[in-house]
Amino acid sequence: MRSGCASQPIWKFTLPAWAGVLPDGRSYNTCRSAGVCRDMCYARAGTFMIPSVLRAHQRNLQYVMDEPEAWKAQMIGELQHPRFRPGASRAHVRIHDSGDWLSEDYLVMWMDIMRTAPDVVFYNYSKEVELLERVARPDPPPNFLWRYSYGGTQDEAIQPHHNHVDVFPDEASLHAAGYTSQASSDLLAAYGPTTLGIPANNLPAQRRRQGQKTFRALQRAANAQAANRRYPRRGPAPGRPESR
Template sequence: MDTLPIPGLDVEPSRTDWPAKLLSQNNTDVCRRPEGGDETDEAAKTEKLRVFTWTVPAWWVRLSTGDYFNTCPEAGVCGRSCYAFGRGSSYKRFPSARNRHLLNLELVLSEPKEWERRMKAELKGRVFRGGNAWVRVHDAGDFWSDEYVLSWLRIARSAPHVTFYCYTKAIDRFRRLVLPDCPPNFLWCFSLGGTEDRLIDREKDRHADVFPTVEALEAAGYSDQSASDLLAVLGAPKVGIPANRYPAMKGTASFGDLQLQEEEKRRVREAERTARLTLATAA
């Protein structure tokens, strides 16, 4: 692979280059669902939640060592349309943000125990107290290994006063590692458009799909989460995301639809290849 959507750092980061803080903060007002209630219940109260983000580069990236690393190994059609590569993305507009995200990744890969220790220590800070602090795990990137998932579960258990949430296409990894013993403060939403879409039960599993328009997602029976990203884990289980953040997405199909089409094309190619090999062997 000679070119990447996101370039790596030009110099190898030294130990002192690690970011002083691992989490960045965004404030948002959301309508929290009352216990046992419905997300549209008029009695739901609105309160200010402190939402923090941990992120790494999206998809393929070149590390300071010169090696390539894929932070989204289960990415499918979503990779070509990822919002992180759009013109308005901080990756495109702010090289310093891109470099910080890469430094986050390099810290996890080169010193995983130190990264986990620092994350646990940061979450003990005063800003995370009070019960209304949330952490979105990955604004870009995904859970690329079993040990990385297990690290996040340990981090969540160490900070029961914080709620963690994420989208993920690592369906098999979550079914094996998260579902059997998930901390109550760790919430997730499966995401369509990846190579493991077949493992998602679209009628039973909480999941998200990206649609070209709000009208398209509503027609498909999904609930628009534009009002707050937290609706991915607090709202209806079929989460619809309008494509305004995905400038490369065109047409009328959703990510889930496009992935099905891609897999059907692959199945046809494999069948044709098998047929040609069979004919060649018989000749």
């Protein structure tokens, strides 16, 4: 894990974003339920794509995939370090500032890890709604807080009472929709209100793709287009009078 901020005790565990190929030739997809977000993802641009940074995130993924029990033991051991003990500020671990839950087994391993470090708060943004509702919701570790993120293929499973986040074109549109901005602190993902908003990252290509819509609105439009392709409307045949 690495520290994410000098002013707040937030540590991060990161996987490579979305899909790619490992150095050994294996393909991977760490964001199985990504939707429109994949084309506007901050973690597929900028410093995340520096070769040395990407290789480090890929090594994390390889460790989880190839030696899950050794990875789990190392994480449990690391969380016993004094920096994760209660002090002036409680330590926080953000799971996946890129990537998402790879599988049920991976989520269960993380929940086992969390239970060994009750003084640490673990939080997560995720598009794996079905998995978290089925596996985590019935008996979550008390120090695990998660928030669903719009822009994925499981958006329709997000309920109004679920803590969630949407990405807005800017701060003004975010506040106009009645959302609270996450800009002041990422810990609002853990402790903020049900409706949290993130203003679009200052990445020109991604901002052009997003335009003036939210990720939620873009995903709804994409879902509607996909449904029309699967179930095209039937109308009168060309050149024939419409039946009455």
